[in-house]
Amino acid sequence: xxxxxxxxxxxxxxxxxxTSPERYSEGSIRPSALxxxxxxxxxxxxxxxxxxxxxxxxLVVVAFRHSPGDSISQKLSSNLDRISEPEIGLKFPYVxxxxxxxxxxEKLPLDSKLTVPPVKSSRVHVGRHEILIRPWPRxxxxxxxxxxxxxxxxxxxxxxxxVAGEWRRVIVITPTFSRTFQWAHLTGxxxxxxxxxxxxxxxxxxxxxxxxxxxxxxARSGLECFHLSVDQSMPAAWSxxxxxxxxxxxxxxxxxxxxxxxxxxxxxxxxxxxxxxLFDEVQNVKWLGAVSVGILGNYVSTxxxxxxxxxxxxxxxxxxxxxxxxxxxxxxIGWHILPRLEQSVKFDDVSKTVVSTKDLVWxxxxxxxxxxxxxxxxxxxxxxxxxxxxxxxxxSSPLGLVKNQVFVEPLGNCGREVLLWWLRIEARAxxxxxxxxxxxxxxxxxxxxxxxxxxxxRFEQPSLVHxxxxxxxxxxxxxxxxxxxxxxxxxxxSNKRRQGLPSKVEDFTISQGQ
Amino acid sequence: xxxxxxxxxxxxxxxxxLAPIAVFxxxxxxxxxxxxxxxxxxxxxxxxxxxxxxxxxxxxxxxxNQKMLEKDPRCLRHMFASEIFVHQFLLSSxxxxxxxxxxxxxxxxxxxxxxxxPNGFPLPFKSPQxxxxxxxxxxxxxxxxxxxxxxxxxxxxxxDFGACFHYQEEQAIxxxxxxxxxxxxxxxxxxxxxHACLKDGSIVVPPYCxxxxxxxxxxxxxxxxxxxxxxxxxxxxxxxxxxxxxxxRGARASVxxxxxxxxxxxxxxxxPATYYEDMQRAIFCLCPLGWAPWxxxxxxxxxxxCIPVIIADDIVLPFTDAIxxxxxxxxxxxxxxxxxDTILTSISPDEILRKQRLLANPAMKQxxxxxxxxxxxxxxxxxLNGLARKLPHDSSISxxxxxxxxxxxxxxxxxxxxxx
Numbered sequence: 001x002x003x004x005x006x007x008x009x010x011x012x013x014x015x016x017x018x019t020s021p022e023r024y025s026e027g028s029i030r031p032s033a034l035x036x037x038x039x040x041x042x043x044x045x046x047x048x049x050x051x052x053x054x055x056x057x058x059l060v061v062v063a064f065r066h067s068p069g070d071s072i073s074q075k076l077s078s079n080l081d082r083i084s085e086p087e088i089g090l091k092f093p094y095v096x097x098x099x100x101x102x103x104x105x106e107k108l109p110l111d112s113k114l115t116v117p118p119v120k121s122s123r124v125h126v127g128r129h130e131i132l133i134r135p136w137p138r139x140x141x142x143x144x145x146x147x148x149x150x151x152x153x154x155x156x157x158x159x160x161x162x163v164a165g166e167w168r169r170v171i172v173i174t175p176t177f178s179r180t181f182q183w184a185h186l187t188g189x190x191x192x193x194x195x196x197x198x199x200x201x202x203x204x205x206x207x208x209x210x211x212x213x214x215x216x217x218x219a220r221s222g223l224e225c226f227h228l229s230v231d232q233s234m235p236a237a238w239s240x241x242x243x244x245x246x247x248x249x250x251x252x253x254x255x256x257x258x259x260x261x262x263x264x265x266x267x268x269x270x271x272x273x274x275x276x277x278l279f280d281e282v283q284n285v286k287w288l289g290a291v292s293v294g295i296l297g298n299y300v301s302t303x304x305x306x307x308x309x310x311x312x313x314x315x316x317x318x319x320x321x322x323x324x325x326x327x328x329x330x331x332x333i334g335w336h337i338l339p340r341l342e343q344s345v346k347f348d349d350v351s352k353t354v355v356s357t358k359d360l361v362w363x364x365x366x367x368x369x370x371x372x373x374x375x376x377x378x379x380x381x382x383x384x385x386x387x388x389x390x391x392x393x394x395x396s397s398p399l400g401l402v403k404n405q406v407f408v409e410p411l412g413n414c415g416r417e418v419l420l421w422w423l424r425i426e427a428r429a430x431x432x433x434x435x436x437x438x439x440x441x442x443x444x445x446x447x448x449x450x451x452x453x454x455x456x457x458r459f460e461q462p463s464l465v466h467x468x469x470x471x472x473x474x475x476x477x478x479x480x481x482x483x484x485x486x487x488x489x490x491x492x493x494s495n496k497r498r499q500g501l502p503s504k505v506e507d508f509t510i511s512q513g514q
Numbered sequence: 515x516x517x518x519x520x521x522x523x524x525x526x527x528x529x530x531x532l533a534p535i536a537v538f539x540x541x542x543x544x545x546x547x548x549x550x551x552x553x554x555x556x557x558x559x560x561x562x563x564x565x566x567x568x569x570x571x572x573x574x575x576x577x578x579n580q581k582m583l584e585k586d587p588r589c590l591r592h593m594f595a596s597e598i599f600v601h602q603f604l605l606s607s608x609x610x611x612x613x614x615x616x617x618x619x620x621x622x623x624x625x626x627x628x629x630x631x632p633n634g635f636p637l638p639f640k641s642p643q644x645x646x647x648x649x650x651x652x653x654x655x656x657x658x659x660x661x662x663x664x665x666x667x668x669x670x671x672x673x674d675f676g677a678c679f680h681y682q683e684e685q686a687i688x689x690x691x692x693x694x695x696x697x698x699x700x701x702x703x704x705x706x707x708x709h710a711c712l713k714d715g716s717i718v719v720p721p722y723c724x725x726x727x728x729x730x731x732x733x734x735x736x737x738x739x740x741x742x743x744x745x746x747x748x749x750x751x752x753x754x755x756x757x758x759x760x761x762x763r764g765a766r767a768s769v770x771x772x773x774x775x776x777x778x779x780x781x782x783x784x785x786p787a788t789y790y791e792d793m794q795r796a797i798f799c800l801c802p803l804g805w806a807p808w809x810x811x812x813x814x815x816x817x818x819x820c821i822p823v824i825i826a827d828d829i830v831l832p833f834t835d836a837i838x839x840x841x842x843x844x845x846x847x848x849x850x851x852x853x854x855d856t857i858l859t860s861i862s863p864d865e866i867l868r869k870q871r872l873l874a875n876p877a878m879k880q881x882x883x884x885x886x887x888x889x890x891x892x893x894x895x896x897x898l899n900g901l902a903r904k905l906p907h908d909s910s911i912s913x914x915x916x917x918x919x920x921x922x923x924x925x926x927x928x929x930x931x932x933x934x
Binding site: 124126127128129130131132133134137138139140143144146147148149150151153154155157158159161162163280 | 849
């Protein structure tokens, strides 16, 4: 009996202007003979014609009635006005013996306790009603904006009532470097941070020097930002990128220490996805906390075990989570980690993402910034900053800040809530789109076709070695504007060097901006 | 002398310090998330009926109650189950008396909505006969019915249109309230002003919603409310009303047509598994009428803290003498449905927050539930409070010898048949 979906009410739309003759048919208890005849004729006609004719026929009947206020023109003119009380209709409440003048089936003794209350005019009656649709049933943008403002106010009140404690400033540390998806990742992270309902400081550390594009993005965000840089550029090999990022993060931590910034430090990589619950949850950290990080993306191992392929016994995809492991009494007893895997990177298969196989990602840790200060009162189990950073090797996770891992606080219902997701997704290394996805001035695109005058020019996929070279070259050219002259020269070069495989990326006939 | 003087001064100083806190106790209290319904209406919710009235429960043969339940145990879970739970509550309640001489109210346990179709819908066709048969039974075995012709008896009739015993409104109005019940107090879920099926002096109660099921779906109150308007349900009844306009007096179809493309309205027919959780994430929950003006949505909105938007003209909400619905809910006349978005966005934020605070009052939520086992302040106690407020009975209710008010022969001939 349940309808599967709302029916189209187009018929009702067009019928809005017509009268509703059914009301008349319900009302009179004994319809007149003339009406019955007309109705029968109308039914026959509609059988012949193939569409319903009775409504039109009853318009004729209506026109001959002289009751006031019933004219069709009145009804046609008022689309949205409510149809006035029908003069003919079952009057409610229905008291037997009073509705019609005919002999009532029984007569009730008149006793004030028995009869229903005297007939008062009710606005509501049983029968077919118009479906009121306004002429332009689209949302009013001003009202939508007001609705969003109301939602914000309600959420603010909820936070005031149910979230205990004061909101500590969140310090977000993001290492980044120039690459194709940098703009996309940073914009996503920026939007997440702009939605955080509390004071926030964003420290962006860029590899290879401060770039104007990143600075303009940070300026657009409206957040309090510090834009730091590290002079070395990001190395091409994936295995070397982790220590470089750790170095960038430690640079940011040194900045926090020197400036004595106060708050809760969250390590937000630009390619991660963060839930807003994370920023609520990190308010609870005392010194060093750990959250669970979900790991997205398939990964393939060289050892052929089914668990490492991320499949359960039934063959369903499992989601890996890296984070603290707790026992029943919510004490930290260990860590959930991914075993260290050999990397298997295939650039031409975009479905495979690169998995950086660390033991524990930085993103899973949350610090109280006072842990870095020189002269703050810290408990004994906190190591000194100089001890931690004095090694030759850059620390690969902030676990070294506590002398014993027992003192790490598990957050998010003891690690059961996954509050952020780690997905290292990058474009093909040979992709030449600039970070801002704008090629200015526009290029002349030369596309190889089958009937090209240069028969030997072929489009080849780059191999692993060439991609590394191309990365180095792209790093050299920090200017983000495309060089028109360069591409033309490239095309001319390809004219001449048609023999053999092209060994440099810019020799391709598909010229793309740098 | 000096020590007594010192002691006196200490006492004086202490009283001076403590007096303000005694006079203004709120100085030390922070803002609470809920607000008490202050004034006469609000305090009434917390009244205790024990000691204020006595109820005598007739012992009817089990074919009127127990056997119906055994035939179909689904009666315990549908929205009309309040009749069964009220019976079970009264059997073990302190207001029950075994001495009918001292009773103020008399209760007849007859389960009129327990005759279910295979789909689970109650068939009301035999209910009038069942009710008449039960009343004939009690009038023959005890003198209390004839003493007042039922004026101090109450019955629980939770069906669509109460004691009219029909699911179609026209038919229900044609039949009217069962004539033999015209002097008794009816406890029903249906309420609409100036309607044939709502008698003066009836107690309107909420429909039964399983409290445990709703309890299981609670989410932490700090989850931000991110839906502005929420509704899940039918907009047209293609089976019973294929052309539209009858069902819900066209109001639900109007809601769909006007707001299906509105981004702040989350309305649809699909019933999600997170229906209760979504209501807790919404600010406004629409409660439009269907075939009858009442629905369990009202109870669910109140429990989950979502402000109910009542779209049903002339509706009488449950426990109106105890709950100030005007301050809690938003009433939208059916003719104003196309302007629903304007109406809802023009409510000031302070008003919305105040309504949410009133809804957060645990006494409000308790009053809407038929808790198992019964707890103070729940719907059972509100019914008893309502009955207690009608005491003492007017002396004119007793029937003089020779007088007769009820007509046992009125009604459609089918009703006059004996039952089973």
